[in-house]
Amino acid sequence: MNNTTFKYLRPISPVKACELKDKYGESSRFWAGGTDLLLQWKEDVVCLDYCIDLSFIPDLDYIRKDSDAVSIGALTRVASIETSSELNHSLSIIREAAGELATPQIRNTATIGGNICRAAPSADMAPPLLVLDAEMKFVSASGERWVAMDAFFLDLNQTALEENELLAEIKVPIPPVETASCFLKIGRTVIDIAIVNMAARMTMDDRGILTDVRIAFGAVAPTPLRIKAAEEILLGTDVSTIDDTLVGKVSNKVGDEIKPITDVRGTAEYRREISRVLTKRAIENIIQTLQGRLNS
Amino acid sequence: MIKLKLKVNGNIHELEIEPHAILADVLKKELGLIGVRVSCGEGECGACTILMDGKPVLACMMLAMQAEGKELLTIEGLGTYENLHPIQEAFVEEHGFQCGFCTPGIILSTKKLLETKPDSTPSEIAMSLSGHICRCGAYPKIIKSVQKAAKKLEDNHGKK
Ligand SMILES: Cc1cc2nc3c(=O)[nH]c(=O)nc-3n(C[C@H](O)[C@H](O)[C@H](O)COP(=O)(O)OP(=O)(O)OC[C@H]3O[C@@H](n4cnc5c(N)ncnc54)[C@H](O)[C@@H]3O)c2cc1C
Numbered sequence: 001m002n003n004t005t006f007k008y009l010r011p012i013s014p015v016k017a018c019e020l021k022d023k024y025g026e027s028s029r030f031w032a033g034g035t036d037l038l039l040q041w042k043e044d045v046v047c048l049d050y051c052i053d054l055s056f057i058p059d060l061d062y063i064r065k066d067s068d069a070v071s072i073g074a075l076t077r078v079a080s081i082e083t084s085s086e087l088n089h090s091l092s093i094i095r096e097a098a099g100e101l102a103t104p105q106i107r108n109t110a111t112i113g114g115n116i117c118r119a120a121p122s123a124d125m126a127p128p129l130l131v132l133d134a135e136m137k138f139v140s141a142s143g144e145r146w147v148a149m150d151a152f153f154l155d156l157n158q159t160a161l162e163e164n165e166l167l168a169e170i171k172v173p174i175p176p177v178e179t180a181s182c183f184l185k186i187g188r189t190v191i192d193i194a195i196v197n198m199a200a201r202m203t204m205d206d207r208g209i210l211t212d213v214r215i216a217f218g219a220v221a222p223t224p225l226r227i228k229a230a231e232e233i234l235l236g237t238d239v240s241t242i243d244d245t246l247v248g249k250v251s252n253k254v255g256d257e258i259k260p261i262t263d264v265r266g267t268a269e270y271r272r273e274i275s276r277v278l279t280k281r282a283i284e285n286i287i288q289t290l291q292g293r294l295n296s
Numbered sequence: 297m298i299k300l301k302l303k304v305n306g307n308i309h310e311l312e313i314e315p316h317a318i319l320a321d322v323l324k325k326e327l328g329l330i331g332v333r334v335s336c337g338e339g340e341c342g343a344c345t346i347l348m349d350g351k352p353v354l355a356c357m358m359l360a361m362q363a364e365g366k367e368l369l370t371i372e373g374l375g376t377y378e379n380l381h382p383i384q385e386a387f388v389e390e391h392g393f394q395c396g397f398c399t400p401g402i403i404l405s406t407k408k409l410l411e412t413k414p415d416s417t418p419s420e421i422a423m424s425l426s427g428h429i430c431r432c433g434a435y436p437k438i439i440k441s442v443q444k445a446a447k448k449l450e451d452n453h454g455k456k
Contacts (some may be wrong), residue, residue, distance in 0.1 A: 008298055008315035008361055035357050038318075039338060051315065055362055079351070103427025104405065106339055108351045109358060190426050191340075 006041075006051045014060065014168050017052055018141040021164045024050040030166060031055070032075060032114035035106050060113075060168060063087070068174055074113030074167045078125075079104070081112060090175050093128040093183035093199050100124060100183075103191045113167045119157045119223060120193075126153070126224035127199035128183055129170065131214035136160075137169040144168070153223035175212075179203040180289035182282040186274055188265060194219045195266040196274045200282040208239045208294045215250075215279065220258040220271050230254045230279070239290045242283070251279035300364055304329065305373025311360075319363050320344045320355035323370060331371035331400040335429075342428035345401030346370050352405045352427070371400035374407070382448040383407060383441075392441030394432035402428050406442050414446050 009028075011017040021028055028050035031037055040046045054060065060075035065086040072081065072094075081087065081098040101107060101115065101124040115125045116136075134149040138161060147160050149170075154160060161167060181201040185194050196219050203212035213231040218224040230253040237246070260271035297312045304327060311326055323329045323346070333343035337356050344356040347369040375381035380388070383403050393399040402425060409416060409424045416424065421442045422435070430438065 005314055005316045008359070010361075031359075031362075034359060034362065035339060038357055038359070041316075051359075053359070053361065056364075102339075103342065104424060105342060105345055105352045105354045105427045106357070108348070108353045190423070 006048050009050055009052045010056050011052060011054070013057060014139045014166055015141055017054060017057065018139060018164055018166055020050070020052050021166070022141050024052075025163060028052055030117075032111040032117075033077070033109040034114075035102070035110045036114060036118045036120075054166075065174075070172045070174065072112055072170045072172070074117075074169060075111050076113075077108060078102075078110045078112060078115065079107040081125075082107060090179040090181040090201060091132065091172060093181045093201070094125070094132070094172065096183045097124045097128045097185070097197070097199070100185050100187075100190070102193075112170060116152070116170070117159060117161065117167055119153055119159045121156065121221060121223060122194045122197065122219040123224055124185065124194060124197055124218070127197055127216040127218050128181075129172065130216035130224060130226055131181065131199045131201040132172050132175070133214070135171045135173075136167055137171065138162075138165040139168040140165045146171075150226060153225070156222040158223075175201065176203050178205070178290070178293060179212075180286040180293075182285045184278045184282055186278065192265070196220055196260075196271050196278060198275070198278050198282060200279075200286055202234070202239075202286050202290065204239055204290050204294075208290070210234055210237050210239060215254065215282070217254070217258060217275060219265075220260040220275055222259075227254050227257045229257050234283070239287055239294065242287050247280050247283050250283060251276040254279045298361070300360055302327075302360065302363060302368065303366065304368045305370060313360055315359075315361065317360045318356060319346075319358050319360045322360040323355055323368075329370045329372050333397055333400060335397065340429070341398070342401050342405070343398050345404050345428070347404050347408060350408060350411070352401075352408050354427075369404065371403060374403065381407075382452060383410070383445040386445035386448055387438075387441040390437055390441040390444050392434060392438045393430070394434050398428055398430045402430070402438060406445060409442070410446050410449055414450060416442070416446070418443070 031053045041048045060073040062073040063084045064071045078098045087095045136147045183199045185197040198217045201214045213234045216226045255276045260268040262268045298315045300311045302309045323332045335341045335343040339357040346355045348366045375384045
């Protein structure tokens with residue numbers, strides 16, 4: 001148990017926050033909702049001499065929609081995402097994942113940025129953002145850059161963010177109309193972190209050929225990740241011809257590609273089996289939607 | 297030590313606290329609001345739930361500094377012993393508790409729920425209270441209490 005104190009800093013802009021990070025380096029941390037960081041600090045997992053509280057920076061808490069994308073400020077509370085009407089159609093999986101993250105009280109404090117930046121393998125916001133090809137805006141004292149969600153997670157609890165960078169925004173492109181998506185989470189109880197979570201998204205052309213396939217999993221590897229070898233099996237197929245054999249092939253591929261571990265929530269074998277099952281459910285759900293659209 | 301201006305139950309308090317002080321500790325120890333219950337201290341059980349700008353949050357999971365400029369409501373600000381809030385009345389009448397440790401938090405979450413969706417079904421009530429653990433297992437009576445509270449508030453036309 002940690003008994004030491006820290007200096008509390010309250011920057012009023014993202015750049016000011018990054019300047020503080022430049023100054024204090026690894027002994028400082030950005031504090032968003034604090035629902036992860038507080039426990040890590042109490043348990044002495046992280047070094048925290050300077051707490052840089054981001055919650056008083058205006059303009060990092062928003063959900064904006066324009067013609068081709070929905071932009072979400074990094075400090076947006078998970079509860080605001082859960083109820084946002086901007087996140088509809090195939091983007092509604094972001095809302096669903098938010099609604100299954102922790103408890104209502106935690107969702108009122110936790111931020112989407114904190115969920116992603118913590119880079120836990122089980123982060124519920126990760127699979128939907130991965131399959132929707134989200135782009136992340138990093139800000140530092142000297143400028144900004146964009147990084148694809150697919151290149152964001154590097155290793156267990158490690159992201160592409162440099163020590164002095166802050167995640168400012170998550171931009172989610174609006175997929176073409178002929179897209180369907182699905183988010184699934186298996187947990188011990190409705191409020192627990194995932195044993196396995198996953199999302200899938202598929203887009204077809206006007207003849208029903210799959211032109212884009214994304215499948216992403218959490219809690220089955222050191223980071224949330226896309227299972228590209230499984231995506232490739234479906235790419236280019238005709239949605240009206242997808243049968244049990246093909247679905248079985250894809251789900252077995254997922255089982256082969258993931259590297260689950262055994263922990264208190266489940267064994268590696270259980271996670272592998274559940275991942276196969278969730279793959280089937282997600283594909284069937286999506287294909288049914290897409291076939292329905294082709295026939296209507 | 298660091299200065300903090302905190303607005304709780306309509307009153308403004310000017311405090312000097314440790315920068316790392318947890319909100320629940322400040323409410324209990326500095327302000328004597330012992331209706332803020334701390335049980336697990338890790339965000340799992342919901343006993344420390346208070347309303348911040350009308351929304352349920354866990355006072356054990358945030359720094360007191362994070363609450364500056366917000367309106368906080370603890371159970372002490374909801375009703376008094378002589379003049380209970382309709383939700384409190386409903387919990388008494390329906391025996392929506394046994395030991396009562398989790399009750400302040402549950403009542404505050406109920407307040408928000410009934411403001412948002414007064415006609416919640418039992419399963420919606422259960423989902424919205426999923427962040428509260430009642431170790432006495434009073435859940436069925438808690439749900440009845442919430443339904444009765446909804447009725448009381450409706451009869452009052454939301455006077456309280
Ligand atoms: C009881 C309980 C249940 C939980 N259940 C779930 C669950 O079901 N699913 C789930 O996914 N998570 C769960 N969590 C974990 C946690 O609540 C979420 O990950 C939450 O979204 C973290 O957000 P935060 O704003 O509180 O992050 P913080 O704790 O403030 O930050 C987390 C990390 O990210 C960094 N960071 C935050 N924002 C930024 C930024 N903008 N730029 C750069 N770095 C940043 C911080 O420095 C820190 O290292 C649970 C936690 C608890 C306590």
